[in-house]
Amino acid sequence: MENKKYNTIVRCDFDGGLQMPKICVSCGAVAGEKRHEFIASNNLGTSKTRIKFPVCDACYEADRNYVHAAPVTIVGTIAFILSVFSLFNKPEKYPSGLFLIGGIIWLSVIVAYVIWTNIHAHRLNSQEVISRHNELKNALKVKRFIPFHRHIVGQITLAFSNAQFAKAFKKLNKGTFIK
Numbered sequence: 001m002e003n004k005k006y007n008t009i010v011r012c013d014f015d016g017g018l019q020m021p022k023i024c025v026s027c028g029a030v031a032g033e034k035r036h037e038f039i040a041s042n043n044l045g046t047s048k049t050r051i052k053f054p055v056c057d058a059c060y061e062a063d064r065n066y067v068h069a070a071p072v073t074i075v076g077t078i079a080f081i082l083s084v085f086s087l088f089n090k091p092e093k094y095p096s097g098l099f100l101i102g103g104i105i106w107l108s109v110i111v112a113y114v115i116w117t118n119i120h121a122h123r124l125n126s127q128e129v130i131s132r133h134n135e136l137k138n139a140l141k142v143k144r145f146i147p148f149h150r151h152i153v154g155q156i157t158l159a160f161s162n163a164q165f166a167k168a169f170k171k172l173n174k175g176t177f178i179k
């Protein structure tokens, strides 16, 4: 799974349905029923559609098992700072001792949760999971999407990282390669 520097771009008509090759959109391995959803939206963002692309079992599992530690760490840090700040702005009606103990327990919970999430992520996110997760994220980019209307066929332009998938997809959907 070497990193591809360029994408293969395919444009084809879009009437809501697309034919899918039976290979993984990311790594090109044989794909069964598993799908990964990508969202296409037009320039104005007024029209959106979800398109499901086939993925192999390994890429599907890697994406499902990937633990997102970064958002937890960021939210945890913000919560920690806000909590410390509010500790110094104790409302008058609370007794100081109790308020301080409660605050320390609360801060410990935040710290423990952030540390636990990071350890958990480190353990589960093996090198293979990380690389498959990242490759799947970059497997496809919607370059252009023109929604279809009742009498007007839409159009979709997709950039694929996997040239093999792009070629098969182009053939199935009577598309053209775009430079």
Ligand SMILES: [Zn+2]
Pocket (backbone or CB within 6 Å): 024, 025, 026, 027, 028, 029, 055, 056, 057, 058, 059, 060
């Ligand atoms: Zn795959």
